[in-house]
Amino acid sequence: MSNLDLRPAPTSCGGEAAGGPVRDLLTGRQVRLGESTVVRRLLPSLGRRMVGAWCFVDHYGPDDIADEPGMQVPPHPHMGLQTVSWLHRGEVLHRDSLGSLQTVRPYELGLMTSGRAISHSEESPRPHARYLHGAQLWVALPDAHRHTAPAFEYHPELPLVTAPGLRATVILGTLDTATSPGTTHTPLVGADLALTEGASPALPLVPEFEYAVLAMTGRIDVDGVPVEPGSLLYLGCGRRQLPLRAHSDASVLLLGGAPFEERIVMWWNFIGRTTEEIAEARTAWTTGDRFGEVHGYAGARLAAPELPDLPLKPRGRER
Known part of the structure; x- marks a missing residue:
């Protein structure tokens, strides 16, 4: 998925990771995506830039x-990151410059690794289901892997962790004893937690990771904090377990990982390390170089916005 902001601010991904447990509730800002989809953008935000990678x-x-036409995101480029498409309802048709053509459905993993360069589009199929509900996530690639060859993975079946009143689907990384087949390049975890009304499990965590929880549906308390759908609760580091209490059937996404130590810049749909890298990527997309071509999308590709006048300053994360 693309960042469609025509005036994207240079984002200094990083910032200080909390050294211990916190409860920092973040609400999203509304951003229009494509023709008719409005999203709540929760990261990056003024209060929090990253959670792990x-x-x-x-x-x-x-x-x-x-x-409505549903999701209609024209061909656009990526570099230096992975994208995760995650659905609760509806379908998204993925096309990319590798020739991939895949419909991703609820609780299936569509994972695209941009590496040095890729382009893709995402759209609701025609005909399509009545409802669309999901999340789009990016993972920053570390320096050792950000120039790797691009790839797309589709995993229709993912491992589960179950407990009374809890069914956890492991999207990426490892939760408890279950490990996703999706490729990762830093220590992290992503999991979809479905809880039945009245459930109050305590989820095992890695104390060296920082975590956040995105509420998808229902009424739920996370470590005693009510989290409404569309909100993100940042939890910091130093936790060995996470208490949850569902006041209705509910679902949340658990995101976590080792604090990302590298100094990086995120601008538009690119993650790099210097202004020059970002400018080169923008030129390559504008001139039709490097990012390939997406075939089959009925429409023009996205034009790159103008770079800001000031240099893009990379920043890091301190623990």
Whole structure:
């Protein structure tokens, strides 16, 4: 998925990671995506830039798109990151410059690793389901892997962790004893937690990781804090377990990982290390170089916005 902001600010991904447990509730800002989809952008925000290597979180829906085109995101480029498409309702048709063509459905993992360069589009199929609800996530690639060859993975079946009143689908990384088949390049975890009304599990965590929870549906307390759908609760580091209490059937996304130590810059759909890298990527996309071509999308590709006048300053994370 793309950042469609035509005037994207240079984002200094990083900032200080909390040294111990915190409860920092973040609400998203509304951003229009494509023709008719409005998302709640939760990362990056003024209050929090990253959670481990997770650097971008959009939550959308549930939207009634019966009489709408639904998601229509034209071809656009990426570098230096992975994208994770995660659905609760609806379908998204993925096309990319590798020739991939895949419909991603609820609780299936569509994972794209941009590496040095890739382009893709995402759209609701025609015909499509009435409702669309999901999240789009980005993972920053570390320096050792950010120039790797691009790749797309589709995993229709993912491992589960279960407990009374809890069904956890492991999207990426490892939760408890279950490990996702999705490729990762830093220590991290992403999991979809479905809880039944009245459930109050305590989820095992890694104290060296920092965590956040995105509420998707229902009424739930996370470590005693009510978290409404479309909100993100940042939890910091130093936790060995996470208490949850569902006041209705509910679902949340758990995102976590080792604090990302590298100094990086995120601008538009690129993650790099210097102004020159970002400018070169923008030129390559504008001139039709390096990022390849997406075939089959009925429409023009996205034009790159103008770079800001000031240099893009990379910043890091301190623990």
